[in-house]
Amino acid sequence: MSEEVQKVSEEVTLFTREELKSRNTREDAILIIHNGVYDVTKFLDEHPGGEEVLLEMAGKDASEPFEDVSHSSDARSLMKKYKVGELVEADRSAARAGFAPAWTNDQPQDQGNAWSAWLLPLVLGLAATVIYRYIFV
Numbered sequence: 275m276s277e278e279v280q281k282v283s284e285e286v287t288l289f290t291r292e293e294l295k296s297r298n299t300r301e302d303a304i305l306i307i308h309n310g311v312y313d314v315t316k317f318l319d320e321h322p323g324g325e326e327v328l329l330e331m332a333g334k335d336a337s338e339p340f341e342d343v344s345h346s347s348d349a350r351s352l353m354k355k356y357k358v359g360e361l362v363e364a365d366r367s368a369a370r371a372g373f374a375p376a377w378t379n380d381q382p383q384d385q386g387n388a389w390s391a392w393l394l395p396l397v398l399g400l401a402a403t404v405i406y407r408y409i410f411v
């Protein structure tokens with residue numbers, strides 16, 4: 275089992291962003307999506323969103339526009355068919371914006387906000403109590 279995994283990982287072709295830059299033509303179109311490298315040359319005609327958008331992003335990182343469109347799970351499994359490799363470690367982007375759970379990075383910030391969220395009602399409550407006592411007692 276572990277041997278099999280080893281074998282698969284050895285077969286992954288690694289690319290640098292630099293060498294992919296020039297692969298932006300109708301005859302040779304690649305996309306970078308979430309650190310994966312996709313050869314979409316044969317997919318240009320079939321893409322439901324049209325070939326223009328793919329050609330516009332060819333040779334570049336299309337992670338953001340890909341997520342902006344909210345592609346279906348069908349689209350996500352279809353893209354596996356066009357995967358030809360991955361970016362070298364040094365060129366990978368750390369954030370997988372579209373896939374990151376919302377709570378991962380925001381937690382400390384949320385806790386900070388929780389404090390100020392408590393403070394305002396507390397001060398307003400105290401002020402209301404003081405005013406009430408001043409007027410009615």
Ligand code: HEM
Pocket residue numbers: 305312314321322323324327328331336339340343344345346347348349350352353356
């Ligand atoms: C290998 C990469 C890609 C695959 C396999 C793919 C696949 C698909 C599929 C199957 C659809 C039909 C709707 C759906 O199922 O979500 C679609 C729609 C679309 N895609 Fe892609 N796509 C890819 C990359 C991109 C990129 C990089 C962009 C933008 C630069 C893009 C822009 C669009 C647009 C604008 C639509 C039309 C949405 C609509 O009409 O509602 N796609 N794509």
